Amino acid sequence: MFRINLIKLNLGIFFFLFTMVAHGKEGGKVIVDNHGNPLPQAVVQVDRLPPIVAGPSGEVSMDRMVSGDSVLVFALGHESKRFGWADWVMSDVIVLKEKVGELNEVVVSATRTDRTVEDLPMPVSVIGKKAIQETGGIRLSEVLSEQTGLQIVSNHGTGLQMQGLDTDYILILLDGEPLIGRTAGTFDLNRISVSNIERIEILKGPASAIYGSEAMAGVVNIITKSGGQGKKVDIGLRQRSFNTWNPYLDFGIRKKKWNVDVLYDYYGTDGYDLTPEVVGNTQNPYQSHSAQVKFGANLGSGWNFNVFMRGYTDRATGVLEVEESSGQELLDVENKRNEININPTLRYKPNNDWLITLRNMSTVFSTASDSRYRKEGNLFDSQDFKQLFRRTELQTDYQVNQKQLITLGLGFSGETVEATRYDDRNHFDATYFYLQHQWDASDKINIVSGVRGDFHSVYGSRLSPKLSGQYKFSDTFSWQLSIGSGFKAPDFRQLLLNFNNASAGYHVFGSRLANEALERLEDKGLVAKRLIQPENLGALKAEHSWAINTGFRWKPTDLVLVQVNAFRNALQNMIETAPIAQLVSGQNAFSYFNISRVITQGLDIDLHYKYNENLSFSAGYAFLDTRDLDVVAQIENGEIFKRNASNQTVRVTSADYGGLFNRSAHSGNFKVNYLEKHTGINWALRVLYRGEFGFSDLNGNLILDDKTEFAPAWFNVNLTTTKSFTNGILLEAGINNLLNTTNLYQPNMPGRLLFVGVKIPLLNL
Amino acid sequence: MKNLSMLLSLFLSLFVCVSCDSKEDEEPQLPLEAEMVVDLAAPNDIIDRTSGQVVEEKPFQFYSFSENKLMTEGEDWDVAFKGTTIRTNRDKNVRAALVNGIFQEIKEVPETATFTMDTDEDLAIPTGSGNGWYSYNSSTHAIKPIPGKVILLQTSSGNYAKVEILSYYKGSPSDEELDPFTDVGATYTFQFVLQPNGTTTFE
Numbered sequence: 001m002f003r004i005n006l007i008k009l010n011l012g013i014f015f016f017l018f019t020m021v022a023h024g025k026e027g028g029k030v031i032v033d034n035h036g037n038p039l040p041q042a043v044v045q046v047d048r049l050p051p052i053v054a055g056p057s058g059e060v061s062m063d064r065m066v067s068g069d070s071v072l073v074f075a076l077g078h079e080s081k082r083f084g085w086a087d088w089v090m091s092d093v094i095v096l097k098e099k100v101g102e103l104n105e106v107v108v109s110a111t112r113t114d115r116t117v118e119d120l121p122m123p124v125s126v127i128g129k130k131a132i133q134e135t136g137g138i139r140l141s142e143v144l145s146e147q148t149g150l151q152i153v154s155n156h157g158t159g160l161q162m163q164g165l166d167t168d169y170i171l172i173l174l175d176g177e178p179l180i181g182r183t184a185g186t187f188d189l190n191r192i193s194v195s196n197i198e199r200i201e202i203l204k205g206p207a208s209a210i211y212g213s214e215a216m217a218g219v220v221n222i223i224t225k226s227g228g229q230g231k232k233v234d235i236g237l238r239q240r241s242f243n244t245w246n247p248y249l250d251f252g253i254r255k256k257k258w259n260v261d262v263l264y265d266y267y268g269t270d271g272y273d274l275t276p277e278v279v280g281n282t283q284n285p286y287q288s289h290s291a292q293v294k295f296g297a298n299l300g301s302g303w304n305f306n307v308f309m310r311g312y313t314d315r316a317t318g319v320l321e322v323e324e325s326s327g328q329e330l331l332d333v334e335n336k337r338n339e340i341n342i343n344p345t346l347r348y349k350p351n352n353d354w355l356i357t358l359r360n361m362s363t364v365f366s367t368a369s370d371s372r373y374r375k376e377g378n379l380f381d382s383q384d385f386k387q388l389f390r391r392t393e394l395q396t397d398y399q400v401n402q403k404q405l406i407t408l409g410l411g412f413s414g415e416t417v418e419a420t421r422y423d424d425r426n427h428f429d430a431t432y433f434y435l436q437h438q439w440d441a442s443d444k445i446n447i448v449s450g451v452r453g454d455f456h457s458v459y460g461s462r463l464s465p466k467l468s469g470q471y472k473f474s475d476t477f478s479w480q481l482s483i484g485s486g487f488k489a490p491d492f493r494q495l496l497l498n499f500n501n502a503s504a505g506y507h508v509f510g511s512r513l514a515n516e517a518l519e520r521l522e523d524k525g526l527v528a529k530r531l532i533q534p535e536n537l538g539a540l541k542a543e544h545s546w547a548i549n550t551g552f553r554w555k556p557t558d559l560v561l562v563q564v565n566a567f568r569n570a571l572q573n574m575i576e577t578a579p580i581a582q583l584v585s586g587q588n589a590f591s592y593f594n595i596s597r598v599i600t601q602g603l604d605i606d607l608h609y610k611y612n613e614n615l616s617f618s619a620g621y622a623f624l625d626t627r628d629l630d631v632v633a634q635i636e637n638g639e640i641f642k643r644n645a646s647n648q649t650v651r652v653t654s655a656d657y658g659g660l661f662n663r664s665a666h667s668g669n670f671k672v673n674y675l676e677k678h679t680g681i682n683w684a685l686r687v688l689y690r691g692e693f694g695f696s697d698l699n700g701n702l703i704l705d706d707k708t709e710f711a712p713a714w715f716n717v718n719l720t721t722t723k724s725f726t727n728g729i730l731l732e733a734g735i736n737n738l739l740n741t742t743n744l745y746q747p748n749m750p751g752r753l754l755f756v757g758v759k760i761p762l763l764n765l
Numbered sequence: 766m767k768n769l770s771m772l773l774s775l776f777l778s779l780f781v782c783v784s785c786d787s788k789e790d791e792e793p794q795l796p797l798e799a800e801m802v803v804d805l806a807a808p809n810d811i812i813d814r815t816s817g818q819v820v821e822e823k824p825f826q827f828y829s830f831s832e833n834k835l836m837t838e839g840e841d842w843d844v845a846f847k848g849t850t851i852r853t854n855r856d857k858n859v860r861a862a863l864v865n866g867i868f869q870e871i872k873e874v875p876e877t878a879t880f881t882m883d884t885d886e887d888l889a890i891p892t893g894s895g896n897g898w899y900s901y902n903s904s905t906h907a908i909k910p911i912p913g914k915v916i917l918l919q920t921s922s923g924n925y926a927k928v929e930i931l932s933y934y935k936g937s938p939s940d941e942e943l944d945p946f947t948d949v950g951a952t953y954t955f956q957f958v959l960q961p962n963g964t965t966t967f968e
Contacts, residue, residue, distance in 0.1 A: 529887060579893070579895070582891065584886065640912075641867065641911075647937060649867050651867065697900075697902055698902075699940050700907075700909025700912055701900075708940045
């Protein structure tokens with residue numbers, strides 16, 4: 001049994017329709033969970049008749065119930081139960097067991113409609129509020145680092161790696177709308193505070209038809225909290241090592257017709273230094289402020305209006321050492337980032353079958369970096385970057401019947417960028433559509449199919465088809481398969497960069513201006529030889545992939561859940577730099593080209609075991625295999641060499657090849673969760689493992705093929721204790737990185753970190 | 766790996782001995798031996814990193830393969846080193862070609878090798894990371910000879926030579942030992958084989 005629904009807005013009407021049915025007392029039954037709490041959201045369905053929703057105390061009246069062959073009882077987050085008619089009549093209290101793991105979590109990212117993990121044929125996972133709490137994390141990167149198959153990597157910020165693909169290929173959404181502002185492709189996860197995150201949805205692979213560029217490795221959707229009932233005013237403070245402070249204020253009002261949520265969050269840290277012998281910190285001290293306002297109003301007659309606003313600003317300061325002819329000089333560096341998002345949404349639901357959503361998003365992201373000589377205060381370098389992104393999208397959902405839901409989206413986006421390193425103000429336009437069909441073909445089979453089309457003013461158009469299906473062998477075992485094509489548009493840097501490294505004497509040009517820029521250099525007599533003919537410059541296409549994901553969800557008992565997903569991504573047209581001309585200085589000029597072909601494949605396994613109400617375990621393992629197909633071909637042709645220990649040249653063999661840099665073949669985690677009954681303290685112990693990974697070429701052949709080029713594996717042990725009081729006050733204390741593991745090649749890991757925190761719901765006191 | 770390479774070298778030495786045996790009946794010919802040149806210092810000009818201007822110019826180091834020693838600019842040198850730049854002596858018609866392969870396995874000058882001479886615009890041995898004999902790693906800042914790059918030369922006396930650069934740092938530090946910030950760079954260690962009889966073979 002699957003459930004596709006325009007649920008959120010549907011539910012009220014659902015209640016209204018069946019309230020009278022459910023209210024009678026005679027012959028009534030009560031549906032409760034395994035703690036004896038009533039399940040008001042439970043639904044009873046006789047054969048294939050319209051379902052009946054339980055009343056506020058989980059009661060269901062027999063009055064108007066037509067008899068049938070069998071009765072199915074289900075409730076979100078619980079195991080459903082099927083009765084024969086005779087058994088149904090006999091039972092007065094029906095107990096539905098809570099599901100183990102995360103299968104009951106609702107996911108919106110995958111289909112843009114509310115569906116539970118269990119009902120989705122794509123590889124999705126959800127990190128809930130409790131799991132976020134247990135990480136003791138303050139920034140998003142800390143929460144994501146504990147998930148199977150995800151790695152945190154540092155490259156121009158703290159980025160994410162998923163299915164062996166870098167952060168450039170992962171779409172980051174905040175409440176469903178994309179976040180922009182990447183530095184050299186990396187979206188810095190430290191920009192996101194976790195203090196008001198309700199849950200994080202992770203969709204792996206390009207399985208969803210909803211998303212376009214960047215959603216090649218997957219999508220991370222951060223859902224922020226919306227106030228529950230009435231009013232709330234929460235204040236919180238977290239303090240940890242490295243003089244890190246994180247106070248926040250969370251305020252919400254929910255009325256019948258409107259609701260408001262406001263968050264303010266401050267984060268300040270002194271940073272840390274893993275290489276004290278080198279001038280400059282590994283993590284510079286920085287301070288950030290984020291503020292967020294969500295407003296929603298029910299305008300009546302099926303109209304709803306929401307607006308999401310967010311402002312973010314941060315400032316980091318540090319020291320750099322540069323070598324001048326006069327000797328070593330110190331530079332004071334200051335980096336600032338600002339971001340503003342305004343996303344209004346208008347929804348219209350004329351009836352049960354139609355939902356029309358008009359979304360708009362506007363966002364501005366800017367950075368400014370400034371470095372000055374400490375001695376005289378003269379400017380060394382100054383860089384500015386400003387990106388403006390606007391998007392308007394109209395989504396129409398049509399519930400064809402109980403089994404089919406069609407979603408059509410049409411959108412238009414405009415993007416402008418100005419930067420020190422770019423020539424002019426540059427503007428791009430794009431239009432797109434997506435079409436998705438969700439179909440419950442039978443009780444055992446459900447299918448989500450779709451296509452996304454993108455039409456861009458610079459790199460042309462792309463059609464990305466997707467197909468996912470699930471087969472439920474039984475209530476305890478289901479198999480998922482999804483196939484999809486994804487793509488990533490060339491970014492600004494690849495199209496527009498105009499960079500000259502004066503000290504080293506080389507130039508890098510975006511593909512759009514490479515020819516023009518070379519002509520200018522030629523006029524000045526600086527070009528010795530063109531390596532690429534002009535007609536071969538400038539046409540940069542989108543990188544694209546085909547991906548297959550397949551796996552199963554298996555519940556051998558009510559207490560155990562096993563989830564497995566195997567994947568293979570075949571990427572083509574990947575963009576890399578290549579020399580376009582030799583300069584008279586002996587250096588090169590570079591531009592960007594669609595060159596390489598890459599395969600990433602692997603397996604993610606997650607295992608949950610709930611020993612009893614107070615103790616649960618989980619374990620995760622990820623296997624990853626990556627390779628550059630052109631390198632593989634060169635190795636097979638005997639064209640790549642290395643030096644052995646006695647400095648003799650030998651051929652690199654296929655067995656030597658370690659794949660792409662910064663990928664671990666093996667990684668995993670083990671988590672224990674224990675609620676100590678007498679004190680009410682919740683203990684969460686997590687052990688994280690990352691296997692060895694290549695960090696750089698050392699032997700000069702530019703590929704990963706030698707033991708010395710691998711960074712060592714590491715273990716990380718984190719412990720968090722939390723205690724919540726009945727008045728809602730929450731205390732937490734813990735140690736991250738208990739073993740004080742540091743790894744020069746994992747700069748986001750500062751060593752042992754102690755933290756304490758408190759959250760006070762002022763109105764509950 | 767270590768065992769494998771030991772086995773391999775054992776196997777190779779056997780092979781060499783076998784070939785020695787079979788050649789014993791023919792007229793005695795001394796096999797060409799690879800000469801090793803260690804730590805030839807060729808410091809680069811001192812350049813102001815912000816302006817790109819040369820602050821202090823350094824001389825090239827001129828080398829002759831037939832003499833197997835440093836020469837002066839006026840003498841019959843073959844190649845000249847300074848920093849990562851390797852010039853060839855165009856006044857003496859020295860020509861060079863870059864080929865891929867294992868030094869020992871290159872038994873003769875391949876017909877496909879294209880020899881060129883230095884011009885005002887182009888060097889026969891191109892400069893720049895990845896263009897010629899070396900690569901520069903922007904994350905470690907190390908300059909490494911690209912393994913498998915062999916320079917073929919026609920020397921000032923018209924004979925053929927093959928050259929392999931083995932290290933750019935003093936003392937030829939291994940990959941683990943190398944610290945590009947403290948190790949002395951622009952210091953060449955290379956091996957070469959010169960065929961003095963004018964043929965294109967290296968045996």
